Amino acid sequence: MNNAIYNFREPVNEPVYDWSKGSVEREMIEKELREQENKIVDIPLIIGGKEIRTGITGKITKPTDHGHVLATWHMATEKEAGLAIEAALKAKDAWMNLAWMERAAIMNRAAELISKRYRYVINASTMLGQGKSIHQAEIDAACEIIDFLRFNSHFASVIYREQPLSDNQSINRIEYRPLEGFVFTVSPFNFTSIAANLNTSVALMGNTTVWKPATTSLLSSYYLMKIFMEAGLPDGVINFLPGQGQLISSVVLKHPDLAGIHFTGSNATFNTLWKQVSENLALYRSYPRLVGETGGKDFIFAHNSAVPAELATAIVRGAFEYQGQKCSAASRAYIPASLWPATRDQILDMLADVVPGDVTDFSCQVNAVIDEKAFDTIMGYINRAREVPGTEIITGGRGDKSKGWFIEPTVIVTPDPHSVTMEEEIFGPVMTIYVYPDDKYSETLAICDATSPYGLTGSIFSNDKYAMIEACRKLRYAAGNFYINDKPTGAMVGQQPFGGSRASGTNDKAGSYLNLTRWVSPRTVKETLIPVTGFRYPYMD
Numbered sequence: 001m002n003n004a005i006y007n008f009r010e011p012v013n014e015p016v017y018d019w020s021k022g023s024v025e026r027e028m029i030e031k032e033l034r035e036q037e038n039k040i041v042d043i044p045l046i047i048g049g050k051e052i053r054t055g056i057t058g059k060i061t062k063p064t065d066h067g068h069v070l071a072t073w074h075m076a077t078e079k080e081a082g083l084a085i086e087a088a089l090k091a092k093d094a095w096m097n098l099a100w101m102e103r104a105a106i107m108n109r110a111a112e113l114i115s116k117r118y119r120y121v122i123n124a125s126t127m128l129g130q131g132k133s134i135h136q137a138e139i140d141a142a143c144e145i146i147d148f149l150r151f152n153s154h155f156a157s158v159i160y161r162e163q164p165l166s167d168n169q170s171i172n173r174i175e176y177r178p179l180e181g182f183v184f185t186v187s188p189f190n191f192t193s194i195a196a197n198l199n200t201s202v203a204l205m206g207n208t209t210v211w212k213p214a215t216t217s218l219l220s221s222y223y224l225m226k227i228f229m230e231a232g233l234p235d236g237v238i239n240f241l242p243g244q245g246q247l248i249s250s251v252v253l254k255h256p257d258l259a260g261i262h263f264t265g266s267n268a269t270f271n272t273l274w275k276q277v278s279e280n281l282a283l284y285r286s287y288p289r290l291v292g293e294t295g296g297k298d299f300i301f302a303h304n305s306a307v308p309a310e311l312a313t314a315i316v317r318g319a320f321e322y323q324g325q326k327c328s329a330a331s332r333a334y335i336p337a338s339l340w341p342a343t344r345d346q347i348l349d350m351l352a353d354v355v356p357g358d359v360t361d362f363s364c365q366v367n368a369v370i371d372e373k374a375f376d377t378i379m380g381y382i383n384r385a386r387e388v389p390g391t392e393i394i395t396g397g398r399g400d401k402s403k404g405w406f407i408e409p410t411v412i413v414t415p416d417p418h419s420v421t422m423e424e425e426i427f428g429p430v431m432t433i434y435v436y437p438d439d440k441y442s443e444t445l446a447i448c449d450a451t452s453p454y455g456l457t458g459s460i461f462s463n464d465k466y467a468m469i470e471a472c473r474k475l476r477y478a479a480g481n482f483y484i485n486d487k488p489t490g491a492m493v494g495q496q497p498f499g500g501s502r503a504s505g506t507n508d509k510a511g512s513y514l515n516l517t518r519w520v521s522p523r524t525v526k527e528t529l530i531p532v533t534g535f536r537y538p539y540m541d
């Protein structure tokens with residue numbers, strides 16, 4: 001009998017390896033990269049723990065070398081979407097009735113497996129399949145996944161511990177029921193850790209999922225699924241369903257037992273899902289929980305008390321790491337005229353050293369964008385900006401798709417704070433800068449706040465406390481993750497719970513207890529110890 005009341009203590013973040021030349025880790029990752037480059041994996045669907053091959057296949061190629069096939073994958077049809085729902089519903093009862101600590105044990109085992117046995121596998125597949133440098137893969141696919149798994153166990157213990165008052169006459173308690181039904185999880189291409197968290201946060205709280213991974217990140221998603229299974233995740237708790245989004249949604253979103261959607265991706269896709277759910281409302285047993293973290297148009301704002309070297313570093317790292325394909329990537333900046341010449345020179349100096357290349361070449365800080373569609377969209381933005389009078393591209397601006405989807409880190413300087421590249425999410429290595437008159441600080445803060453529909457991340461650089469606080473206040477709703485004197489990327493689980501509002505999503509803060517509360521439907525239970533008899537109250541006598 002297990003009658004312990006168990007608490008997972010607050011973990012510390014997983015240390016980041018530095019992968020320096022000559023280290024054992026460097027040797028191991030290079031070996032793993034070679035092995036993964038020299039084979040073609042056949043990726044099945046995994047439903048109720050069983051591999052299914054539909055024979056309708058696609059190919060996964062390297063973004064840095066699109067002629068190089070890494071994997072073939074099998075696509076779900078309507079039939080498999082139905083089977084995945086059935087499997088999730090079948091697995092639900094046993095999974096939700098397992099003591100929560102046993103579910104957490106599986107999550108912690110998966111964290112240990114990734115930290116030790118599979119660190120190289122998950123990092124190499126993220127590097128090759130999603131076009132990440134070793135450092136970007138390490139902080140995402142290894143460290144952030146491990147952090148999500150360990151921290152969420154701790155957050156769950158905090159949630160389960162939270163109970164209402166009781167008195168001598170009655171005992172009150174809250175039962176943190178999982179949602180009634182299954183949860184549809186839809187993951188984006190850009191973070192392996194998000195794919196992991198979208199499923200495991202939900203599963204930890206006793207739910208089962210139908211997971212539609214992004215096609216372009218299928219290699220790492222598949223390895224992830226295998227690791228969860230090796231960690232002891234029972235069959236049917238997470239059902240891996242690669243396929244075409246629209247087709248899968250057409251089945252999933254019409255099912256009466258849809259209990260929630262856990263989504264990360266573009267604003268357009270989330271809006272489509274939300275609309276479809278609204279149209280189908282009458283079909284559902286419960287109101288599905290809709291949790292979606294979407295796009296961003298993230299900013300760096302400088303006051304004239306800022307230091308140009310700090311600003312230039314934040315711009316180069318914040319805008320161009322992982323080729324700007326982070327929802328949090330800086331893509332617009334507001335620099336006072338007095339700081340611009342020094343900041344510009346330092347940006348240009350730094351970018352002279354940043355040359356896109358293959359992920360297996362560790363000297364490259366940036367690599368290729370994810371696929372041809374992204375390449376064409378991003379180049380379209382750059383080419384249109386080139387045509388706008390007064391706009392200057394001070395570095396970059398060229399793309400080359402002959403071998404991989406390479407785009408140079410590009411800095412556009414615009415005289416118009418409402419130009420297209422200041423307003424729309426580009427999701428590529430493009431930073432647009434508006435240089436403002438020093439005496440228009442407050443007015444420019446107001447422009448920054450009103451420029452884009454998004455509200456995800458942003459930073460203020462200032463050494464003047466009053467100016468800093470004015471920015472914090474005026475930009476209150478412009479960013480759900482706000483940074484002072486730092487770049488707006490690199491949120492860590494447990495340290496900077498992540499999410500924004502406005503068009504950036506429902507702001508349910510992945511990496512905190514707040515997200516986990518969305519996956520439970522609490523039941524309050526009152527037990528009266530001696531029930532009363534007689535219906536009259538004293539005031540009636």
Ligand code: NAD
Nearest residue numbers: 187188189213214245246249265266269293294295296327
């Ligand atoms: P996307 O919206 O194109 O795709 C996301 C997922 O939705 C993919 O799995 C895709 O196949 C699926 N999909 C598309 N249409 C669908 C449909 N009709 N039904 C069901 N699924 C469907 O996004 P992406 O290109 O993979 O990712 C980039 C976007 O994600 C950017 O906008 C970025 O800002 C955002 N993002 C946000 C966060 C955040 O935390 N706010 C984090 C990462 C990425």
